Amino acid sequence: MTAAQLAPARMDVRDVVRVGAAGLRTRPTRALLSALGIAIGIAAMVAVVGISSSSREQLDRQLAALGTNLLTVAPGRTVEGDAAKLPAEAEAMIARIGPVTGVSATGKVTGAKVYRTDRINRAETNGLTVLAARESLPRTVGAVVRGGTWLNGLTGRYPAAVLGAAAAERLGVGRASPDVEILVGGERFTVIGVLRPVALAPELDAAVLIGWDVAATAFGFDGRASTVYARTRDSQIEAVHGVLAATANPQAPGTVAVSKPSAVLAARRAADTTLNGLLLGLGAVALLVGGVGVANTMVISVLERRAEIGLRRSLGATRGQIRLQFLVESLLLSTMGGLGGVVLGVAVTAGYATYQAWPSVVPAWATAGAVAATMLVGGIAGLYPAIRASRLSPTEALSAP
Helix, strand or coil, rough: HHHHHHCCCCHHHHHHHHHHHHHHHHHHEEEEEEEHHHHHCCCHHHHHHHHHHHHHHHHHHHHHHHHCCCCEEECCCCCCCCCCCCCCCCCHHHCCCEEEEEEEEEEEEECEEECCCCCCCCCCCCCCCCEEEEHHHHHHHHCCEEEEECCCHHHCCCEEEEHHHHHHHHHHHCCCCCCCCEEEEEEEEEEEEEEEECCHHHCCCCCEEEHHHHHHHCCCCCCCCCCEEEEEHHHHHHHHHHHHHHHCCCCCCHHHCCCCCCHHHHHHHHHHHHHHHHHHHHHHHHHHHHHHHHHHHHHHHHHHCCCHHHHHHHHCCCHHHHHHHHHHHHHHHHHHHHHHHHHHHHHHHHHHHHCCCCCCCCHHHHHHHHHHHHHHHHHHHHHHHHHHHCCCCCCHHHHCC
């Protein structure tokens, strides 16, 4: 068999990886320092993404507590200028809207005045309103009972009242108790609960809240809601806002007043957009730094290993095999740095988030993307040194000092 008939030996995957890792094993200190440089860049990227995501999650929770997805529906005015009323079925119809996740309501009880005792001057009403309230109201508007309990299916039928924070202060009621009574429309009601200030529905702070059933039996309440509260999914709030009026009163949607989506929602989206741009910019810089580090390491490796390259070429290694060897070495170096950087970045994020009492959030795309992007950048960065190494002739490489 002549030399022209000899074909270069093919290398399987294990041989390729073993040969590519040879340069890392023979120079472990340099490989470690190079991988550490890449790891620090990737860790910085992951940590920035993680800390920013954790901060954004905390911000989102705070903004959600301010009611970014809460809309209110109330009766407006008729064409003649008279006060309109919501249909009795308004709550049920609004609840059928797909993106709506929660509905509750209050109804104003007209003509009912509130006094601490029957010895109070009739003119001193303290500006309090009496509202019939659904059992689901605290869950929908985020109200919290400071003391006592909220209305339920049983207490809502009897003369029991829950006071808003301002109402309790004006009436001089410090806490709920079976022994504490107030006069509501001339009837004695037991104070069973006191609310904390309600940020999403401040009108409840100066209200005396009673059950829907007792409002009808004791004061002739007609059962029509004066305010309907609807929670929606954030992504659908504008769409829900657009159909609420027609849904609440299909026959006269113009007589329904719907609150506008909160300005807090716009602030939340603006913050998300700004943070996303920041993350992309910092990630690109970190990857660029990592790529430069890989390219620098591989170029120096080629210059120092010219004798090795010449020996392999003289023993029959093809240019493709030389090129593949250095390309795999670059990929292994990048992968080591990328994985180490992800672990370090996650640890930094968790530590900082714990210190700030934030939820720790590291997006999956950040960790997976960091490793993938590092390998891609490392491959590109190692491509030139690999090609340069493959172009060295055996005589030129062996004669190198």
